[in-house]
Amino acid sequence: MKTMTKLWIGLGILAIASPIGLYLPDKLKAGSAWGEWGADEMKGLIGYIPSGLEKLSSVWNAIMPDYAFKGWGGKGLGHLSFAYVISALIGIALCIGGAWLLGKFLSGKGR
Amino acid sequence: MHIPDGYLGPITCVAGYVAMVPIWAIASNKVKKTLQAKQVPLLAIGAAFSFVIMMFNVPIPGGTTGHAVGAVLVAILLGPWAATIAVSVALVIQALLFGDGGLTAIGANCFNMAFVLPFVGYAVYRTISGNSPITAMRRVVAAGIAGYIGLVTASLCAGIEFGLQPLLHHTASGQALYCPYGLKVAITAMVGEHALIFGWVELIATALVVKYLQKQEPGLLQANREVVK
Numbered sequence: 001m002k003t004m005t006k007l008w009i010g011l012g013i014l015a016i017a018s019p020i021g022l023y024l025p026d027k028l029k030a031g032s033a034w035g036e037w038g039a040d041e042m043k044g045l046i047g048y049i050p051s052g053l054e055k056l057s058s059v060w061n062a063i064m065p066d067y068a069f070k071g072w073g074g075k076g077l078g079h080l081s082f083a084y085v086i087s088a089l090i091g092i093a094l095c096i097g098g099a100w101l102l103g104k105f106l107s108g109k110g111r
Numbered sequence: 112m113h114i115p116d117g118y119l120g121p122i123t124c125v126a127g128y129v130a131m132v133p134i135w136a137i138a139s140n141k142v143k144k145t146l147q148a149k150q151v152p153l154l155a156i157g158a159a160f161s162f163v164i165m166m167f168n169v170p171i172p173g174g175t176t177g178h179a180v181g182a183v184l185v186a187i188l189l190g191p192w193a194a195t196i197a198v199s200v201a202l203v204i205q206a207l208l209f210g211d212g213g214l215t216a217i218g219a220n221c222f223n224m225a226f227v228l229p230f231v232g233y234a235v236y237r238t239i240s241g242n243s244p245i246t247a248m249r250r251v252v253a254a255g256i257a258g259y260i261g262l263v264t265a266s267l268c269a270g271i272e273f274g275l276q277p278l279l280h281h282t283a284s285g286q287a288l289y290c291p292y293g294l295k296v297a298i299t300a301m302v303g304e305h306a307l308i309f310g311w312v313e314l315i316a317t318a319l320v321v322k323y324l325q326k327q328e329p330g331l332l333q334a335n336r337e338v339v340k
Contacts, residue, residue: 003328007156014163021167021178030170033177034300035273035290036115042291050117052280052288057117062210067166088166091204092159098200099158103151106143 015088019081026077064090112177112269112301113165113205114220116213118290120280123272127218134195134226141192150189153331154197157185162201165211169312177309180224180265183232183258184317188324188331194229195221219272223265232261232317245332246325255318262313263305270294270301 024030032041039049039057064070067087068080075083119127146154161181168176186194199221205211212220239253274294277287290297324331 003324003331004152004156006327011156011159011163014160014167018163018166021169025168025170025176028170028172030168030172030174030176032175033112033168034175034304035118035269035292035297036113039117046287046291048286050287050289050291051282052120053117053290055117056213056215056289057115059116060206060210060214062206063208065210067209067211084166087209088163091162091166091201091209094204094208095158095162095201096155098204099155099197100151102196102200103142103146103154104148106139107146107148107151 011092015092016085018088019084022081022084023077112180112220112224112266112305113202113212114216114269114272115210116215118213118276119216119219119272120276120289122279123219123275124215125218127216127220127222127272129218131199131218131221131226134222135199138192138195141190142196145190146193154189154193157181157189157194158197158200161185161198162204164316165201165205167312169309171304171308175304177304177312179258179309179313179316180228180262181313181316182224182229183236183254183261183313184320186229186233187236187254187257187317187321191229191233194233195225198225198229219269223268223272227268228261228265231264232257235260245329250332251318251322251325254321255314258313258317259310262310263302266301266305266309267298270298273297273301 032038037045039054042053043049064087068083072079072083164181165178168178170176180198182194182198185197189197202212202220202225203217206214206217206220236253236257239256240250243249271294273290273292274297276290277293280288282288321332
């Protein structure tokens with residue numbers, strides 16, 4: 001098998017295995033990444049929500065927040081893992097599409 | 112290390128974009144000159160690899176999480192400017208679609224993870240690997256150390272950006288407007304956790320893939336050498 005083919009397959013394996021990145025933090029009771037707390041968590045940490053943070057934190061509504069479907073925040077690990085794999089596949093596809101187009105555009109103009 | 116919206120004040124957000132616009136312009140120019148058409152799929156794989164590897168959150172038990180970025184690996188394969196492009200693509204998609212990293216912080220996040228990380232890592236890789244043959248064990252070690260130092264340096268930059276906020280923006284009574292933690296706390300937390308845990312994940316991931324490619328397709332590791340000269 002060609003190495004490039006193996007690299008493509010490798011990406012697929014990483015996407016399917018991605019819920020490990022959801023499961024391990026959950027099992028080991030690790031919270032948010034440092035500096036990536038939600039506004040409520042921030043209140044728990046320092047007693048108030050900085051006013052600029054509160055205003056800016058809702059400036060953007062992502063389509064699939066936290067690599068899940070909207071409104072899936074309270075779902076179990078099984079559901080979230082499914083959404084995580086779907087997110088990984090969508091993200092990988094968009095990265096390939098985006099980088100491919102950019103690369104084609106740039107490499108084509110260089111000749 | 113994906114700084115969300117609301118943690119950086121306007122000055123830092125604008126500074127991030129002001130820094131990145133010329134970097135993106137130069138990167139496009141460099142890639143235009145050096146990227147061969149047959150390397151386009153590898154650039155796409157690089158962006159996708161960086162995207163998905165960042166989803167593997169590694170926990171500090173009872174504490175926070177972090178992850179590798181994969182930027183040094185892309186830099187080793189395609190050069191640091193191409194890595195800037197690939198990782199920026201991943202970061203923009205993460206921010207827009209998945210709310211991972213803020214829209215206002217895309218400049219700063221790209222500066223840390225798509226510029227500082229691959230460039231520092233690449234410099235370390237070149238320095239340590241020297242003129243050793245492409246399949247030398249020394250290059251595997253070099254790649255690993257490069258990944259580690261690159262990620263820790265990027266986390267230092269993020270720590271500085273976080274830590275500047277209470278100095279730049281606060282109310283008359285001293286309440287923070289954005290990130291409430293100062294330089295000492297932010298740098299200690301960011302550099303500490305990346306040096307202790309997450310840097311090692313980047314080290315292992317980078318070294319393992321380089322080791323694998325040495326065996327399977329050393330040509331991929333060679334390609335960028337010609338390009339650089």
